[in-house]
Amino acid sequence: MTTWWQSGTIYQVYPRSFQDSDGDGVGDLKGIAARLDHLVALGVDAVWLSPIFPSPMADFGYDVADYCDVDPRFGTLADFDALLAAAHDRGLKLLLDFVPNHSSDQHPWFVESRSSRTNPKRDWYIWRDARPDGSPPNNWISDFGGSAWQWEEATGQYYYHAFLKEQPDLNWRNPDVRQAMMDVLRFWLDRGVDGFRIDVLWHMIKHADFPDNPANPAYAPAMGEMHRVLQHHSTDQPEVHGIAAEMRGIADGYAGDRVLIGEIYLPVERLMDYYGLGAPGVHLPFNFQLIDAAWDARSLATMIAEYEAALPAGGWPNWVLGNHDRPRIATRVGEAQARVAAVLLLTLRGTPTIYYGDEIGMTDGAIPANRAVDPRELREPGLGLGRDPVRTPMPWNASAHAGFSTAEPWLPMGEDWPTRNVAAQAADAASMLALNRDLLALRRKHAALAVGNFVLIATVGDVLAYERRLGDERIVVALNLGTSEQQVALPTGEVMLSSVVGPASIGTLRANEAIILRVTG
Incomplete structure (x- = not known):
């Protein structure tokens, strides 16, 4: 028997950019609740919210100041409870983004921690x-560039920040940290959430001796400074699997098939370990291969076959075309192939995740330099690493500010919002939205597409080409991943x-063109 998260489809909402309900230009929980019927009509099964916790927003919610509350920009705990109830009333599951690797420097825990060495x-x-010369303890580099160590004059030590x-x-x-964070999971599970996406799971344990990371022989400045070294000692340490197993035990102790999804950017052979070593790990270690894949038939066929072959016994596959950190699929492969990509995502074996706006073919937005807010872009400008272009507000209709807000949105709208919006595409049977609705309806109707071999x-x-049975x-x-007609024996x-x-x-x-064929012969 399959679970909902095996047969279902997950939809990622970036809360700041989905729907503003109070006219401040920033999306919020009441706005999401007001748009749930769009997700029902689309045909997805679960909604994953990027972080909604109180935060100074240095990294737009991935710097958490309180793990058990809601940031006032997004609403209140009561608003969250109302959203959760509204989702459940519609048959939708709701997942939260858990950020366990790091907190905000304004979290009370860190305020205490930095106050004295004896706290x-x-x-x-x-x-x-x-080091004896006053330099950082090792050569580890922040993922946003620069040393991963910050000197604190008051207590005369460095602290680590990935x-x-x-x-x-x-x-x-x-162990006290571990217990406190496991209690955070229980807080939200007790409240009724259906699972978590776990941020940077592979970062959570560092080598106990903090040795230097080896230099990356393939490094080029255009890659971003974080790639100057290989993160052999600062990520993917063996002890992380025990943490994942403890989280899994907590989730499995609740009724309703709660799910844990791990964000893990690792080669396939190392990714597979996160299904569990000796004890079950996360249910779904995120498989990001389609995001970086060469867009040709032979490369994709090889990648899919190798991923399927690598899965451990009982390991359920999953697929992702885009998220809040990476360029949108329609930008990467073009509008015509984005339709083909939608067919691929929603017919491969495994759980698909759709990034908000991909169902209408949104492309990366053009962000003027004076509107850039992403710290990734501000710290290493000009390298194309900024994530603002993939976080632009959802265009709902052709009214002012695309129906997203009554005020100027926090990021500029995509340039084509007057024509590429939900209302326009809902009225067009040939639209990208119509295609996604049809694909998801087929998944629901034909179990072979959802859970078949x-x-x-x-x-x-x-x-x-492939067959689902x-x-x-x-x-x-x-x-057809090409731009010319192809003959094929089917x-x-x-x-x-x-x-x-x-x-x-x-x-x-x-x-x-992509086609789905029911075999009758």
Whole structure:
């Protein structure tokens, strides 16, 4: 028997950019609640909210000042409870973004920790003496550039921050930290949330001796300074799997199939360890391969086959095309292939996650230099690493500010919002939104697409094809990743869906066409 998170589809909401209900230009919980019917009509099963906790917003919510409350910009705990109830009333699950690796430097724990070397919470964070010459304890580099160590004159030590200096890393080797953070999970699970996406799970434990990281022989400045070293000692340490197992035990102790999804950017062979080593790990270690994949049939076929082969016994696959950190799929592959990509995402074996706005084909927004707010961009400008372009507000209609807000939004709207918006696409049977709705309806109707077996068909030319099977039902998916017509030999059957408007042919795929075929012969 499958769980909801195996057969279902997850939808990521970036709360600042989904819907503003109070006219301050920033999205909020009441705004999300007001748009739940869009998600029901789309056909997704769960909503994952990027962080909503109180925060100084140095990194837009990923610097948490209180793990058990809601930031006033987004609303109140009562607003959260109302959103959760409204989602559950509609048959939607609700997931939160848990940020356990680091807190804000304004969290009361860190305020105490930095106050003196003898404070009881000193060891809740990672403090180290300088080297004899006064330099940082090692060569570790922040993911936002610069040293990952910040000197504190008042107590004469450095503290470690894998990201901004305003985001000090918690010391997960301290059992009191571990207990406090597990209690945070219980707080929200008791409140009724259906699971968590766990931020930077692979960062949570560091090598106990803090040795230097090795230099990256392939480093080039355009990659960003964080890549100057290989994070061998600052991430992916063996002890992290015990933490994941404890989190899993907590989640599994609640009724309703609560789910844990781990953010983990690692090669496939190391990613698989997060399903569990000796004890179950997270239910879904995020598989980001499609985000960076070469967009051609042979490369994708190889990647999919290797991922499927690497899965441990009982490990359930998952797929992601985009998120709040990476360029949008329509920007990466173009509008026509974004439709093909939607078919791919929603017909592969495993749990898909849709990033808000991808269902209408949103592209990366143009952000003038004077409107940039992402610290990634502000610290290393000009490298194209900024994340503002993928966080622009959701365009709902052609009214002022795209129906997102009655005020100027916190980020500029995408340039094509007057025509690319939910209302316009809802009225167009050939739109990207209509395609996504049709795909999700097929997943619900045909269990073979949701939970069936996966069989790759030999790749020919620009065509990637595979079969989904469950019982007597056989469904073939064929995707033309090229810009010219392709001949393809497929079984006898009925075309249930094409990504291109007009009658589809089983033997000939039009340019940029994907079809879903029910096998009848």
